[in-house]
Amino acid sequence: MREKTEVQNKAETGLELTSPLLRVEDLRLYFRTTQGVVQAVDRISFALERNQALAILGESGCGKTSLARAILRLLPRNVHTYTGRIEIDGVDVMPWSEERFRREVRWTKISMVSQAAMNSLNPVLRVGDQIAEPLIIHKNMDRKSAWARAREAVQLVGVPVDFLQRYAFELSGGMRQRAVIAMALVTNPDLIILDEPTSALDVLTQANIMNVLKNIKKDLQKSYILITHDIATSSELADQVAIMYAGQIVEWGSAEDFYPNPLHPYSQKLMASVPRLREDRPLDFIAGRPPSLINPPPGCRFAARCPAKFAQCEHEPPMIEVEGRRLVKCWLYR
Numbered sequence: 001m002r003e004k005t006e007v008q009n010k011a012e013t014g015l016e017l018t019s020p021l022l023r024v025e026d027l028r029l030y031f032r033t034t035q036g037v038v039q040a041v042d043r044i045s046f047a048l049e050r051n052q053a054l055a056i057l058g059e060s061g062c063g064k065t066s067l068a069r070a071i072l073r074l075l076p077r078n079v080h081t082y083t084g085r086i087e088i089d090g091v092d093v094m095p096w097s098e099e100r101f102r103r104e105v106r107w108t109k110i111s112m113v114s115q116a117a118m119n120s121l122n123p124v125l126r127v128g129d130q131i132a133e134p135l136i137i138h139k140n141m142d143r144k145s146a147w148a149r150a151r152e153a154v155q156l157v158g159v160p161v162d163f164l165q166r167y168a169f170e171l172s173g174g175m176r177q178r179a180v181i182a183m184a185l186v187t188n189p190d191l192i193i194l195d196e197p198t199s200a201l202d203v204l205t206q207a208n209i210m211n212v213l214k215n216i217k218k219d220l221q222k223s224y225i226l227i228t229h230d231i232a233t234s235s236e237l238a239d240q241v242a243i244m245y246a247g248q249i250v251e252w253g254s255a256e257d258f259y260p261n262p263l264h265p266y267s268q269k270l271m272a273s274v275p276r277l278r279e280d281r282p283l284d285f286i287a288g289r290p291p292s293l294i295n296p297p298p299g300c301r302f303a304a305r306c307p308a309k310f311a312q313c314e315h316e317p318p319m320i321e322v323e324g325r326r327l328v329k330c331w332l333y334r
């Protein structure tokens with residue numbers, strides 16, 4: 001039945017229907033706390049094609065890191081709910097055992113640069129040993145071949161090879177960040193999730209690292225998920241943009257469509273809060289706070305802060321398609 005619809009789709013759209021690199025469907029990750037259940041990732045669905053960079057934007061606490069952890073099944077002990085589909089190259093990996101997932105997905109297919117990873121490098125190991133480690137653990141390589149691969153990886157991120165012999169404390173923040181990116185690249189995954197990779201760095205170093213990522217994407221055909229609240233930096237790399245609010249994706253579209261013309265009132269506020277040099281415009285801010293993720297409001301989660309709110313917003317809006325290619329979770333577009 002499903003096959004038939006795909007064939008029909010193909011006939012209608014003329015598109016070649018290969019599976020996307022990653023498809024997430026109805027993903028939920030809830031945590032148990034003493035105050036109640038936190039719905040950090042709530043019914044999230046999206047697909048990411050090969051050689052694409054997806055920027056996930058949203059303010060602190062909206063669930064960006066939790067989404068990344070859910071995709072890589074890096075779960076804390078207090079998980080309450082972890083359900084949905086995660087398809088990699090068309091195969092749902094949710095039912096896979098932890099052993100199989102670790103062997104075939106984590107690091108080999110998808111790797112991650114965790115939030116603040118550059119500050120958690122091991123101080124007593126040489127950087128080279130830390131970059132080589134995923135190969136020894138996940139690809140069963142011996143130390144010598146792993147170091148050879150590590151040497152290639154550091155060249156990709158634009159640092160001298162002698163840097164492998166150094167210790168983390170001998171490196172600047174930008175260099176440490178490049179080291180952790182090299183670590184994520186060394187196993188040659190298809191997809192790299194970068195959680196706030198440049199937020200602790202100065203703007204020039206940020207731009208440098210974004211360029212490194214762009215070149216790697218072009219030369220090695222990698223895909224990225226770039227998690228950030230830095231809208232300006234994200235626009236350097238993103239092909240697709242997802243805006244998250246209170247555990248959900250509220251807008252999805254291509255970078256080309258999104259940056260000049262965000263649709264969701266939250267996205268518009270978020271974009272208006274970006275300072276621009278030499279523009280005499282007061283900075284916008286969003287009054288109020290995001291709702292608690294324990295018992296979030298039943299209707300639109302942004303309604304309480306939304307300047308465009310109307311009666312309908314008491315009900316949860318679906319994802320509404322706009323211009324045939326953008327999605328927005330807002331009744332204004334019905």
Ligand SMILES: Nc1ncnc2c1ncn2[C@@H]1O[C@H](COP(=O)(O)OP(=O)(O)OP(=O)(O)O)[C@@H](O)[C@H]1O
Nearest residue numbers: 031033038040059060061062063064065066076293
């Ligand atoms: N292990 C956990 N147990 C309980 N609650 C958690 C846990 N991890 C995250 N949370 C909560 O889930 C929500 C989403 O957190 P998350 O870290 O995913 O947000 P974020 O968008 O990455 O924020 P930031 O931009 O500050 O990194 C927050 O309310 C957070 O307090």
Ligand SMILES: [Mg+2]
Nearest residue numbers: 064065066115
């Ligand atoms: Mg985070």
